[in-house]
Amino acid sequence: MTSVRYYRETYMELVFYIAGAVAVISTGLMLTRLNVVHALLYLIVSLLGVAVVFYVLGAPFVAALEVIVYAGAIMVLFVFVVMMLNLGAHEVDIEKQWLTPGIWVGPVVLAGILIIEVIYLVRGTTPGLATGELGPKEVGIALFGPYLIGVELASMLLLAGLVGAYHLGARETERPEIQHDTNTDERRTAAGGDLVLAGAGQPSRTP
């Protein structure tokens, strides 16, 4: 019994080191990519590796949050912005160039290693290293017990981030409207307040 447990912990350490190596390697590859989308792929693999490390360390709640929030929400934000910035006619050629299978191999291999590790972990009985597991219950009790003021501050920070992002993103769309309004006012003043004459300088729309 003791030897089985010892082997299990040894395998756990092996899984831990492999996941850590995957995370570090994919981070290094991410930083050396020239293309943003390739770098995003490697960044996602890196985050998944860190999530596996969390799971092995006995923090399954944090591992799930890492996958959901980082690899899900934040990466979707990045992908949206990249796609927004890449509007252009020549992008079709670049898109064709992206679809070559060579660039997929690296992230797919690293993610495959992680999947094998996760399958091994789920099939096992006792997750976690020798230090034991800290489930969502302990985290929740600590979060809403002594750290309640921190939760409130985090919610206010998120609200501020939401408002700030909305303000920064919406400012550009307001400007053409303001421009249009001032033009109309100028034309109306130049025409002496006559609304019919105000359009006289413009090319007529009706043939």
Add this chain to the structure above:
Amino acid sequence: MFSLGLVSLLVRRNLIFVLMSLEVMLNAAGLAFVVAGSRWHQADGQVVFLFILAMAAAEVSVGLALVVQIYRRFKSLDVDELSGMRG
């Protein structure tokens, strides 16, 4: 990992890469917290990681909105070109 992110932050001149390096650095800090919490079997490390997560989400939303705005105004994501942005 933190040093990798820091080096990338200093080396790269693309704004999106700078934001991604920030993500890596925050992630490394959170990893350190969780490892410490697991070492001493306390839930505090995971709680701090949750705060880091929330802060990273807020930071990245504001940062990406700024990136979109800068790209619309300067048609470039080069940080060095933005150095003339004063006053």
